[in-house]
Amino acid sequence: MLQSTTAEIKPRSALRVNPAKTCQPIGALYAALGIHGCMPHSHGSQGCCAYHRSHLTRHYKEPVVATTSSFTEGASVFGGLANMTQALTNIFSIYNPDIVAVHTTCLSEVIGDDIPMMIKKSYDDGIIPSGKLVIHANTPSFVGSHMTGFSNMTKAMVTYLSDRNGSTKNQLNLIPGFIDPADMRELKRLAAMMNVNIVMFPDTSDVLDLPQTGIYKMYPKGGVSIPQLKSTGDSIATLALGHFASYAAATALNDKWEVTNAFLELPIGLGPTDRFINALRNYAGVDVPESIVQERGRLLDMISDMQQYFHGKRVAVAGDNDNVIALVQFLTELDMKPVYVITGSPGNHFETRVGEILKEQVPDAVIKQNTDLFALHQWMKNGPVDLIIGNTYCKYIARAENTPFVRFGFPILDRMTHRIFPTVGYMGAIRLMDKMFDAMMDHKDRECPEELFELVQ
Numbered sequence: 001m002l003q004s005t006t007a008e009i010k011p012r013s014a015l016r017v018n019p020a021k022t023c024q025p026i027g028a029l030y031a032a033l034g035i036h037g038c039m040p041h042s043h044g045s046q047g048c049c050a051y052h053r054s055h056l057t058r059h060y061k062e063p064v065v066a067t068t069s070s071f072t073e074g075a076s077v078f079g080g081l082a083n084m085t086q087a088l089t090n091i092f093s094i095y096n097p098d099i100v101a102v103h104t105t106c107l108s109e110v111i112g113d114d115i116p117m118m119i120k121k122s123y124d125d126g127i128i129p130s131g132k133l134v135i136h137a138n139t140p141s142f143v144g145s146h147m148t149g150f151s152n153m154t155k156a157m158v159t160y161l162s163d164r165n166g167s168t169k170n171q172l173n174l175i176p177g178f179i180d181p182a183d184m185r186e187l188k189r190l191a192a193m194m195n196v197n198i199v200m201f202p203d204t205s206d207v208l209d210l211p212q213t214g215i216y217k218m219y220p221k222g223g224v225s226i227p228q229l230k231s232t233g234d235s236i237a238t239l240a241l242g243h244f245a246s247y248a249a250a251t252a253l254n255d256k257w258e259v260t261n262a263f264l265e266l267p268i269g270l271g272p273t274d275r276f277i278n279a280l281r282n283y284a285g286v287d288v289p290e291s292i293v294q295e296r297g298r299l300l301d302m303i304s305d306m307q308q309y310f311h312g313k314r315v316a317v318a319g320d321n322d323n324v325i326a327l328v329q330f331l332t333e334l335d336m337k338p339v340y341v342i343t344g345s346p347g348n349h350f351e352t353r354v355g356e357i358l359k360e361q362v363p364d365a366v367i368k369q370n371t372d373l374f375a376l377h378q379w380m381k382n383g384p385v386d387l388i389i390g391n392t393y394c395k396y397i398a399r400a401e402n403t404p405f406v407r408f409g410f411p412i413l414d415r416m417t418h419r420i421f422p423t424v425g426y427m428g429a430i431r432l433m434d435k436m437f438d439a440m441m442d443h444k445d446r447e448c449p450e451e452l453f454e455l456v457q
């Protein structure tokens with residue numbers, strides 16, 4: 001399908017071909033699902049909401065619920081107050097959530113709808129039942145990406161809900177970034193192994209990775225609870241994972257309640273996971289148990305066993321900024337060479353940080369934020385790689401270039417187990433290595449001449 005991509009690169013300034021990002025509301029909707037008893041609400045037209053729901057459903061393979069203000073021509077001209085009022089009336093009477101998390105769309109942003117005013121009016125008019133909550137995040141899709149939307153909704157959880165009763169609780173806040181439910185579950189497992197109490201927000205484990213019981217629950221048992229969110233102002237500290245997804249919420253919490261912040265990268269690979277474990281240890285004042293030392297040792301053993309196959313391999317990486325920053329560190333730990341590193345999301349920190357990571361091992365790496373998969377493909381035409389790592393859309397490039405491919409990040413639309421198996425932590429790193437090794441070895445077995453077809457590696 002992409003066989004006709006050319007190697008000749010022409011300058012482009014106002015054209016995206018095969019974007020490596022999606023729109024803000026998708027991130028906001030995903031974050032909202034990480035609050036227990038929450039109904040995400042899309043203030044815009046039905047088409048946007050249908051797309052956001054279906055995109056998330058295709059990645060998580062679970063039914064993703066959300067409601068919409070269902071704009072038509074009238075709302076587009078006169079504003080969406082009437083639609084919002086009717087929507088909130090219906091949502092609370094039909095679906096009875098504990099909380100509604102409103103995000104905007106391009107249309108309501110262009111109109112300039114005043115969401116805080118609408119929410120206040122709904123409280124004043126008794127549309128929102130006593131004891132129920134409505135929060136919001138502005139998520140204009142013509143700026144940023146789904147990462148921005150996730151960040152904005154996570155920050156809204158702090159702005160609207162965090163509180164302080166004055167006595168510090170023996171707990172840490174953990175803002176996990178835009179990662180899968182399996183990753184969130186893994187972070188909780190590691191914290192529990194260290195006897196550290198955490199309030200993780202958002203938390204989509206047990207929401208989008210549910211066991212099959214035969215019974216559908218609109219509000220599954222998972223998600224951070226509202227009392228937990230309210231308690232975040234009393235926590236010892238906040239660990240914020242990922243500059244782009246978590247910085248804003250952690251900063252808002254510090255501004256509001258002076259909760260100490262620790263900004264970390266996503267714990268993907270050895271070094272970033274070490275730093276995460278160390279932060280848990282330092283802030284909670286606990287020791288690292290032998291069971292975690294053992295897990296780390298297993299990862300080290302795998303690295304030493306596989307190093308000869310990874311050494312010097314040229315890799316193209318595409319994905320979300322926070323996730324790629326962490327992954328690139330892991331690839332350098334494996335002695336691989338990430339020669340092309342891109343994200344579709346804007347933000348200069350990406351190029352600065354990836355440049356720092358690669359300056360010794362791959363000084364001539366091409367690193368670009370706010371770009372697209374077409375650019376990546378053209379670079380590969382001019383200098384092939386041994387492996388591509390990225391979301392499902394990269395499979396077209398992998399096929400066109402006959403290059404081994406590992407699915408990583410969001411969205412993965414054509415495989416199933418990413419919501420079950422983590423990529424964070426020591427065990428997640430082993431899984432990633434396994435996938436990379438298999439992809440390269442399967443390719444070699446398929447393509448190599450008969451005399452190099454080996455039984456044993």
Ligand code: SF4
Pocket residue numbers: 023024025047048051104105106107141142
């Ligand atoms: S980019 Fe804007 S118009 Fe398109 S789906 Fe997202 S919110 Fe709707």
